[in-house]
Amino acid sequence: MTLRLLLVEDDQRLSDKLQRFLIGEGFVVDLVTDGEDALHLGLTQEYAAAVLDLGLPSLDGMAILQAWRQNQRDLPVLILTARDTWLDRIAGFKAGADDYLVKPFHPEEAVLRLRALIRRSGSHNSAxxxxxxxxxxxxxxxxxxxxxxxxxxxxxxxxxxxxxxxxxxxxxxxxxxxxxxxxxxxxxxxxxxxxxxxxxxxxxxxxxxxxxxxxxxxxxxxx
Missing domain, CATH: 1.10.10.10 (Winged helix-like DNA-binding domain superfamily/Winged helix DNA-binding domain)
Known part of the structure; x- marks a missing residue:
């Protein structure tokens, strides 16, 4: 069984490229560009990990993450954002993020971080x-x-x-x-x-x- 990821990113150019890269690395990727859709999928579907942008239409990524955690959804979450201050990072981790990657970034770094998160979470038993x-x-x-x-x-x-x-x-x-x-x-x-x-x-x-x-x-x- 391959590892299934939830990719939440509303920048179409970036999301398309990152999705293709992740697929090339062997992941199955569900891509959503809207905050409400991301919230629903994170609450109802099983994922090895999620890549979550913060600036999203309809619902902010931070609110999505907090809702997942309040509903006992413990999937590893890698925040992907242009918000790069130390206070932004603290807020992300307090909301329940497992890692934080600032744009621009190299896709290989995102893959390495995701695999480290998945390894630590024990979600790779059937990979x-x-x-x-x-x-x-x-x-x-x-x-x-x-x-x-x-x-x-x-x-x-x-x-x-x-x-x-x-x-x-x-x-x-x-x-x-x-x-x-x-x-x-x-x-x-x-x-x-x-x-x-x-x-x-x-x-x-x-x-x-x-x-x-x-x-x-x-x-x-x-x-």
Whole structure:
């Protein structure tokens, strides 16, 4: 089972990019842009963690966090905000935040902080995905083959993660491009095929099946 996150951010450009990046890192992401929707989902759905912006339409992020805590919702919460004074941080932690990340930020830092929060909360017990000889640990982001850690570049790992979290299902080339490059507007999408070629050589070309005119599918091999 993959880790499910609640991403609450009303800046469409930022939220789209961060959602794509998190998906590329193997998370399942529910994105909401409205405070009332965020409050409802946080109270009624189960998440490994939440990324919560403070400045939201209809209901402020701080009020949402306080309502979650008052209703005994103990999911780890990473506040994501432009409010960067020390008093803002104190207010966030007093409201029940587990961590605080100020914009602008690098998405990899957000992922590292989220994984640390999830690890401490113990919400990662079922975070492993197995596909034949491949095993993906959604909490650590690590990948193993036949019990041995795979030595992959960051792009190769994102690509393989996007495939294993949808094992057996054809994944479009556009989705893979977004998963690999998500936050990097300057990346050349054409290099996806180069990364795919290197990855297939490392783990066996038979594990990743090309779908002509569409994308790829991870089929795995018998363990």
């Amino acid at each position: 492993k995905i197995v596909c034949g000889t491949l095993t993906y640990d959604g909490m650590t982001g690590g990948m193993e083959m036949a019990g041995q850690p795979l030595k992959l570049t960051a792009f190769e790992l994102r690509l393989l993660t996007a495939l294993i979290t949808r094992k057996g299902v054809a994944v479009s080339r556009n989705h893979l491009i977004a998963s690999v490059y998500g936050y990097d507007e300057d990346a050349e999408a054409g290099s996806l095929e180069v990364i795919m070629s290197r990855l297939r050589r490392k783990i066996s070309p038979h594990i990743i099946e090309p779908i002509r005119g569409y994308g790829y599918r991870l089929v795995g091999l018998p363990s």
